[in-house]
Amino acid sequence: MGLRETKMERTRQLLADTAFELFTAQGFAATTMEQIAAAAEVGPRTLYRYYATKEALLLTFVEQRLDEALDVLRAQPPDMPVPEALYKLLDYVLRTVAESGDRIIAVYELAWRTPSARAQLSDNTSRWRGELATEIARRMGGRSAELAATLASANTMTVIEVSVRTWVESGGRSNMRRITHRALELLRGSGVPVATP
Amino acid sequence: MGLRETKMERTRQLLADTAFELFTAQGFAATTMEQIAAAAEVGPRTLYRYYATKEALLLTFVEQRLDEALDVLRAQPPDMPVPEALYKLLDYVLRTVAESGDRIIAVYELAWRTPSARAQLSDNTSRWRGELATEIARRMGGRSAELAATLASANTMTVIEVSVRTWVESGGRSNMRRITHRALELLRGSGVPVATP
DNA sequence: TCGCGAAGTGGCAGCCACTGCCACATGGCC
DNA sequence: GGCCATGTGGCAGTGGCTGCCACTTCGCGA
Secondary structure, eight states: OOHHHHHHHHHHHHHHHHHHHHHHHHOSTTOOHHHHHHHTTSOHHHHHHHOSSHHHHHHHHHHHHHHHHHHHHHHSOTTSOHHHHHHHHHHHHHHHHHHHTHHHHHHHHHHHHOHHHHHHHHHHHHHHHHHHHHHHHHHHOSGGGHHHHHHHHHHHHHHHHHHHHHHHHTTTOSOHHHHHHHHHHHHTTSSSOOOOO | OOHHHHHHHHHHHHHHHHHHHHHHHHOSTTOOHHHHHHHHTSOHHHHHHHOSSHHHHHHHHHHHHHHHHHHHHHHSOTTSOHHHHHHHHHHHHHHHHHHHTHHHHHHHHHHHHOHHHHHHHHHHHHHHHHHHHHHHHHHHOSGGGHHHHHHHHHHHHHHHHHHHHHHHHTTTOSOHHHHHHHHHHHHTTSSSOOOOO
16 A cells, blocks of 8 residues: 555545544534534545545444445355354444444434434445345345345344444443344244344 | 415425426436526525425425325224234335326436435435334333334335335336235244234 | 656635525415 | 514525646656
8 A cells, every 4th residue: 555545544534533523522514614624634625525525524434334344244154144144244233333432422413413414324324234135135145035135134224223223322321232132032033034143 | 274374285286396397307406496496486485495405395295105104004093903004004105106106206216316315215214214113112012012113113114115116116017016015924923013914 | 766647635616505684475363 | 454473585695515727746667
């Protein structure tokens, strides 16, 4: 990786961090892109080259975690049973969410309060669910599995959402895994694969 | 209902219809709010009083249908088994979607092509899913049912989404109900209530 | 090592979604 | 018929976002 790319990666990180601080300090709407650019000491035009929208600047952190989780799933051997692979994914998500702690909580709370950011978050998770469905379908094999894969993906996403949501609402104090396991237990028994340890 | 309210309702309808025609004719992004206001012969400021955002103008049609479906569910007797009540809701959605035909297809295709509109649509359905979960929880009774209700709501929404999506993608030619029933069949057997005729 | 092309940066002008404010008009009601 | 509440519309302004173009800086081959 050349000097150029290193520098850009650093700038990218700096912009997201600077934005995050301003957002938490003054609120999302009250912070302008110009302010963020000034605080990070770049031109506004450059800021837009790194992040196309203000919402992206807030949500990139969450987005990265979800994409990493997908990579974890893809890295599992192709002959691993789907429920087991899904459990690895779920486990990764819950672990990293719990580790990132405060920042995740702050981002979610900001996003939920801000219509445009909440909408963008919904869109991200919806896109992510689609990618997850594709990966599950590949593992289940064959065209006919597409519907089951879509349902399995939706189930998984719902479990993640409900777990994270209650965890965030408790300020990071509740036991995320307990809810996850209760949800998985409820979902078992249908014709759709469910994450299993 | 007084003359005043009647007139406003008419204007409201006129604005959405005018916008829809312009959107389909020239595309969502290429249509300005000013154009819509001019075409409907109201001031731009007035347009904003009826619809807070451009996306709302496009999506109000879909939104209305979903809200009606919730009302249908709420109208069912409280002692009706949840799976049966869910089936009534599902049935209403599929029926009205099929009846509204071209317009639904056009709205979805416009929304999917437009990031901001797609995000808004995601947000709407997410909010709707929450309301559905609340209603299901009430019918299942008790605090402890909340998680199962959330999962049931998510399942139902997924079934609707996947049905509508494939239907729209086929240009309204595929059999929406076949997919719906296959999906419901797959979902049966878990601890979560599933729509049943 | 030097210089050149590619790639990143930033300023400027401009579009348009959206808002607060205020003056005006128009139903609804006594 | 006149008054109040409520709806309409113009105006000025903010800020997100874009295209364009000039400038700088990195990376690489001669």
